[in-house]
Amino acid sequence: MKWVDVYDIAIELDEAYPDTDPLTVSFPQLYEWVMGLDGFDDDPERCGEKVLEGIQMAWIEERQ
Template sequence: MKWTDIHDIAIELADAHPEVDPTAIRFTDLHNWVVELPEFDDDHQRGGEKVLEAIQQAWIDEVA
């Protein structure tokens, strides 16, 4: 998975962290959780604020 795989990342995060409210997550935690996903294989520094916002929104949509 790459940073551009927003929806796949959101699904994986929802599965990995079902107890987490994605509307209340800090971006530092979100970034760390994304790069820790087993399927994630991209430059850790490329996950900027816009990408993290998109992942957060996709995660919110996934659990809604």
């Protein structure tokens, strides 16, 4: 997975952290969790606030 795979990342986060409300996760924590996902392989420098916002929104949608 790469940073642009926001929906795939959201699905993986939802499976890895089923009891976590995505709105309560800080961006630094979200960054660390994404970096730790199995199958994630992208340059850490390519991530910014907009990418993390997109991942968070996709995760919220995944929950609904």
